[in-house]
Amino acid sequence: MTLLRVENLAKSFGGVQAVQGISFALAEGELLALIGPNGAGKTTTFNMAGGQLAPDAGRVLLGGRDITGLPPRAIWRLGVGRTFQIAQTLMSFTVLQNVQMALLSADGHAWRWWRRAGAHRPHHALALLAQVGMQEQAQRPCSELAYGDVKRVELAIALAHAPRLLLMDEPTAGMAPAERVQLMQLVRGIARERRMGVLFTEHSMDVVFGQADRVAVLVRGQLLAEGTPEAIRQDARVQAAYLGSSENNSCQRLPDKAEVPKTPLLAVEGLNAWYGAAHILHGVSLSVARGEVVALMGRNGAGKSTTLKSIAGLLARTEGRVDFMGQPLRGKPAHQIARAGLGYVPEDRRIFTDLTVLQNLETGRQPARAWPDGQATPHWTPERLFTLFPNLGEMPHRPGGRMSGGEQQMLSVARTLMGQPYLVLLDEPSEGVAPVIVEQMARAIRALKSQGVGILLCEQNLLLAEAVADRACVLEKGRIVHEAPMAQLAGDAQARRQYLGV
Incomplete structure (x- = not known):
């Protein structure tokens, strides 16, 4: 019936x-x-x-x-x-x-x-x-x-x-x-x-x-x-x-780096975090180097998003050491961390629904930056971002509230790049987007990586993580339980089942 x-x-x-x-x-x-x-x-x-x-x-x-x-x-x-x-x-x-x-x-x-x-x-x-x-x-x-x-x-x-x-x-x-x-x-x-x-x-x-x-x-x-x-x-x-x-597995894994830069952009040591009385992270340690993509993986509730929020200064109670560009971050407010060149793309997007695409991008604008050696970092403008995300270029004057969830996700990434970050904390970028857009997202991450930007990536999509990441750190109940080159984790069926349920 x-x-x-x-x-x-x-x-x-x-x-x-x-x-x-x-x-x-x-x-x-x-x-x-x-x-x-x-x-x-x-x-x-x-x-x-x-x-x-x-x-x-x-x-x-x-x-x-x-x-x-x-x-x-x-x-x-x-x-x-x-x-x-x-x-x-x-x-x-x-x-x-x-x-x-x-x-x-x-x-x-x-x-x-x-x-x-x-x-x-x-x-x-x-x-x-x-x-x-x-x-x-x-x-x-x-x-x-x-x-x-x-x-x-x-x-x-x-x-x-x-x-x-x-x-x-x-x-x-x-x-x-x-x-x-x-x-x-x-x-x-x-x-x-x-x-x-x-x-x-x-x-x-x-x-x-x-x-x-x-x-x-x-x-x-x-x-x-x-x-x-x-x-x-x-x-x-x-x-x-x-x-x-x-469907034809075109997202191929990138070759492993011959050598990872020795000086990290981000160094996290012994990070603990709480939501109220609930102790979520237990001594998390990891690092991300210039031009490196590190995939932070694990099952639901493992503490991946909490790790990113802790680094970005969004949790009230944390302990441990977080250094960015050689300077300590812990205890600084989130806006100062963002101004220092650490970008954060949240899982739940958080765009301004009453503002247009261009207006949303302008809210994230910061001046051009340079690396410590004087070399210029990638300089992101709306025009350059529209090349990276063609869908956004087709709707520059559309209010955020009239965009699909996947389009809002792209806008959230683009707005973060307008902050000219040295490193990006990227939380589930493929969530809620079509397969063809996942391919675009992979190309965007590769483009950032090729220009020296570091990325700490939380991602459930193993194919995307395998296509862009150099290393993987697996969280379980708030602890790092497995670290390996991304290609090694992707090829280890037992580890995938044990840690990721894949």
Whole structure:
């Protein structure tokens, strides 16, 4: 039985036609993957189906009922669950409290302020968390979680009112490859058991081709192709517009350096870090030299992002030594660290949504720099960055809030480069971007490396890390447990399974 039907949906933002007359259907118990390049209109389609946006034309039918233009709360009450491209949780609440809030809403008790919310169906909330693998972290605030774990909590919240249709916008963002597959296998099992339809977007092709029943491909707001995963994989139009050459392993590993420069740009020794009373990092030591890419790898919650935030001066409590360009950094405020030439690209992008692409770039502008030996560092201008990221060059006057997640990711990297950094802390640059854009990101990292910029890279995408990194440091529970040349780690199947779940 058809659960969801989308008919001739269209939506424009000013002169930008985000969605242009697309139609598709989803059956009960079916998983339909909606894929396409960044800016193809996937999230806009989701927002129209979920009520966050009203379409300019067309309609959305749920079980034969026209729900076009209904507010999100009304659509949710009709049995439509939703997870978002950027996870939406109450960050100061614990994991358990987030799910309890969802259960309170599902039971119609959200506004009964005279009752203690903490006593509301805790066993049911824990059961939902157990389903998504988060029961052991039930008492931790969401602010202390790795981003992939926040996505799991968001899924539990979406399942709290037993939806018959689940909309999932990049549900496995921030997860290791094995975790991605496990989560979507779980969703698939729930969908079959409950006859719940699932419409999801995803840039991980392992997830799309391994878990979806059907795949629909959007390009520039139009439906390019629809069919079985195998048919879509073989479609030449899809390969050219979206898959690129990543399916053919074109991201080849760079040769190892014959000699790593002896004087590091960044030297970290015995770094410890806390979130409140939670001790996250335990004696982390690493270094990054001029023109070197070091991949900081590990499973969700291992402490990768915490390491970058600690170096960038964004955590209140740290111990240990962090030297940059021969000068100590620990204890300095984040803005002074940035002005010293250490760039930071956060996982959650944090662009200014009301500013245009050019205006966002200008917020990061700093004067040209030189290396200690007097040689000029790469000087980044908007024009040069548009050559590095052609997608941004096509939309210089578009507000950040009207860009896709992948486009925002590129803008976040470009804005950091406008600070003329000696070294860049790069947190999950391939997350939420199309395979063809991952290739662009690899070329950008190589370009930075060739010009002497050092890069400390947190990355779940092993192929990207293998293509650009010289060395790998693997974190596990806040400790460095393995160090090796990147090529050695990529070729060691036992180490990959043990440390990365790959």
